[in-house]
Amino acid sequence: MNRSAPPLTQSQAGQSAPIRQICCIGAGYVGGPTMAVIADHCPGIQVTVVDLNEARIAAWNDPDLSRLPVYEPGLDVVVGRCRGRNLHFTTAVEAAIASADMVFLSVNTPTKTRGIGAGQASDLRWIEASARQVAACAQGHTIVVEKSTLPVRTAETVKAILTAAQGAGGQTTFAVLSNPEFLAEGTAINDLEKPDRVLIGGEEPEAINALAAIYAHWVPAERILRTNLWSSELSKLTANAFLAQRISSINAIGALCEATGADVREVARAIGSDSRIGSKFLAAGPGFGGSCFQKDILNLVYLCGHYGLQEVASYWQQVVELNSWQQHRIANLVVRSLFGTVTGKRLAVLG
Structure with a gap:
């Protein structure tokens, strides 16, 4: 592991100013571990994770690493190595954005509960709010x-939000990239340290x-995949x-x-x-x-319907419906095996 590398420079990548500051908006399950691993491997870059939730930031800064707000095997070791050196957690959002050369948007995108697309489409209010804050504070x-x-x-x-904020004289400019996460609960640090691939989508080389x-x-270079913006955004939904x-x-x-009378384990093998x-x-x-699979498939269903691909939407909708059917089928099997009632009985769940 290279812990003494100098700061990356954007001149090396075709830009003029050095990349010394990274800001991540969102100190949740994705933002915290991802930034910790980046800080660990890039000691020459100052990485600041910001969030408006004071309790969450306080937990990230707790001297007792066992009290971090996210539990992942190995995360405490990485945070302990970097925090206070080049990894910082704060609620000072505006200042962190202003000093950053690169800003990650890592906020929640739950399924909408009302309005157009309710029950399927993603609620992008926090992404929009974050983009507007970047537009207002970036330099x-x-x-x-x-x-x-x-x-x-x-x-x-x-891009539309950021473009509207660009200075007429070119003092404030932006480039937008898509870099979706591919993390699984329980293996997030390993997924970040040894990813199958890192996907970067954009329009500006x-x-x-x-x-x-940075990655x-x-x-390894062969695992860093470059695509256009739309391919990168769609690849995450498609993978799930x-x-x-x-x-x-x-x-x-x-x-x-x-x-x-067949054995599904033997068939699977x-x-x-x-x-x-x-x-x-x-x-x-x-x-x-979990929080991802159904949300992402329903989002895919909504997108397919939005673009008039009803047959494709129905195909992916069936994956969700079969999953719901399976859950009810298993519940019914349990009830039947307990003579038709679970009242007064103890159930143990393994796994």
């Missing part, structure tokens, strides 16, 4: 990086190269949709196995041995949960 040339999981074409909104140069401190699809597929086969398919995400169970 000089700033590279703005979308880190949150976003619907394809979101960068158009971010200089900005893309500047971000790629190049520890990620494909993983969820595999879970629904093996659960559907699991139901057929129960009806025919048999098809997983096919190099074209592989063995990951073929464990039958009660279906997928």
Whole structure:
């Protein structure tokens, strides 16, 4: 691990000013660990994570590393190594943006609960608010990086907000990149340290190269993929949709196995041995949960419908519906095995 590298310079990537300051808006599950790993591998860059939640920032700054607001194996070690050196957590959002050469947007994008697209589309109010804050506070040339999981074409909104704020004399300018996260709970640090790929989408080669140069401190060049903005934004949703699809597929086969006397574990091992398919995400169970898969698939469904691709929308909607069916099917199996009622009985959940 290279801990003595000098600051990266944007002149190396086709820009004039050195990259010395990074700001990340959002100190949650993605922003905190990602910035910690960047700070660990790039000691010449000052990395500041900002959030309006004072309690969360206080937890990130707690001397007791076991009280960090995010638990991930190895995260406490990384934060302990960098915090106070070149990794900082603060609620001083405006000052951090003003001094930054690169700003990551890593805020929450939940599913909308009302309005157009309610129940499917992503609520982008925090992305828009963050973009407006960057537009108001940034100085000089700033590279703005979308880190949150976003619907394809979101960068158009971010660019429009930033373009409106650009100084007439060119004193304030912006470049927008998409750099989605591919983290799994429980393995986030390993996913960041040894990623399958780092995806960077953009329209300006200089900005893309500047971000790629940061990752190049520890990620092999062949694993840093460059695309256009829209491909990068869509790739994150597609990756989660494909993983969820595999879970629904093996659960559907699991139901057929129960009806025919086949063993779904043996079937999964048999098809997983096919190099074209592989063995990951073929464990039958009660279906997928968590904060990402269903949200991202429903977002994909909404986007397909928005662009008039109703057959495609129906295809991905079926993945969600089958998952819901599987959850109810497993619940019914449990109730039936307990003689029709769970009242007064103790249930243990393994895993």
